[in-house]
Amino acid sequence: MADMEHKLVGPCTKCRHLPDLLKQLGQAATASTESAASPLAAPLDILSEALPSVTRQVQAGQAIALEGDANGHVYGVLSGLVRCFRVTADGRRHIGRFAGPGSFIGLGMLGALRHSAEAVERSQLLVFRTASVENALETNSAVRAAVLRSMAEELIERERAEMRLARMSSDQRVADFLLEMCRDEEPICLITMTRADIGDHLGVTLETVSRALHHLVSHGLIELLDARHVAITNRRGLQDFVECDNHCFG
Amino acid sequence: MADMEHKLVGPCTKCRHLPDLLKQLGQAATASTESAASPLAAPLDILSEALPSVTRQVQAGQAIALEGDANGHVYGVLSGLVRCFRVTADGRRHIGRFAGPGSFIGLGMLGALRHSAEAVERSQLLVFRTASVENALETNSAVRAAVLRSMAEELIERERAEMRLARMSSDQRVADFLLEMCRDEEPICLITMTRADIGDHLGVTLETVSRALHHLVSHGLIELLDARHVAITNRRGLQDFVECDNHCFG
């Protein structure tokens, strides 16, 4: 308790007590403002302007869609986080991706949804009709570009995940996952999913995720403020570790 | 040239000596003719009719494109097999996919190619200019549908690969891989890639691939006629094994 105190403050409740650590890591909060002026409008913005949609609010843990659904909806994530997963015949779960703000679920689904979707945390969704998206694909050049771009981005995301699964040690998988989740400069990152979620995404057990996180801590690459708050204290080191040969420490 | 001649007779040189096994497995050679009447024209056919292209012949082992290429080409595989791979900083290779007839390489590449490509066996390619594909996307509805369909199919392929990597034992990975490679009814299948290729695709070592194949043999699911010729003697059993809980035999 007492030793936690100096760690607590920032974007969220916990982080508010940590201005020193923030400064020490030297990331200006103002740096993020420039990203607002994006060169290309975000695909989700384009779709929401061009097409009719309804917003939907879902609570943490709530189901959004089920694998096999052919109800003809495409979802855009406005805020929060959604896990997209499948369950195997023997009951194990694989989380194919975590869809954060700006991501789509159900694009190019070719008939039926291939993953179930649940909110990891409270999330806001934009719901489109698949038919209207497909229609706009024919008539609206901006929508076309947005959809193609999103699909290509999803492909890139999957390729990264594949590389992790095929070629990395558990420690490296967790390290790479952290880098993917905490893409912005902000060094303190709130991990809203559980260890089991992370494990089911990375193809390892939840115990292994826990151990890997602590390995990263003990090598000075990250700090765990509490179970859900990770400070990336050495981003460069993390990146090197992911790309490096010796997969696991000591 | 002359050595091509004898290949036109049957599926392959080796298989000609195995008519009894073929009959025994009871797959009528005529069954495959119906697939010629496809409901939708194949994406590659559509592109080749709508766009200018040049054909390119590549020998086994020959490089087709390099990761990072921004030379603006999209490749369609007419015949043969192409491995699409990356090499990590420490020199290990990951084969993201094997592109067979009908597959595209470089669609939706968003700037630069994300994988190098090499022919596994002698292959025929159709080479398009990326710019002309992108142009047709705007003006040609059939091309649009074909490209979207191909991208969606690639996504499905990757998802299957991901599931394998994340959730299957080495025996199951190899079993599922065989099912993916030998999709047609034809029970005897020529595997043109090496064990190392398969291993680099499935995220296991080449020794493990070899062992897994022999496990499958000893459980009566497949037969190895020689190193490269696999007979799927129990397709249903293979499928069950892939979906089943007990990942590995004995």
Place this chain on the structure above:
DNA sequence: CGCGCGCTTGAGTTAATTCAAGTTTCGTGG
């Protein structure tokens, strides 16, 4: 304040790897 879920940590086990021969297959040149 207590209960439950999520997280951590340890000990023993196992699947897959690494290393190391040995064998087969294939292509090439004599």
Place this chain on the structure above:
DNA sequence: CCACGAAACTTGAATTAACTCAAGCGCGCG
């Protein structure tokens, strides 16, 4: 056409990374 060498494949033995099982802790929620 055969012999040779290289590449691919197989198989075994020892090692190790990750898993399973199990216990204990801590935080948050009712």
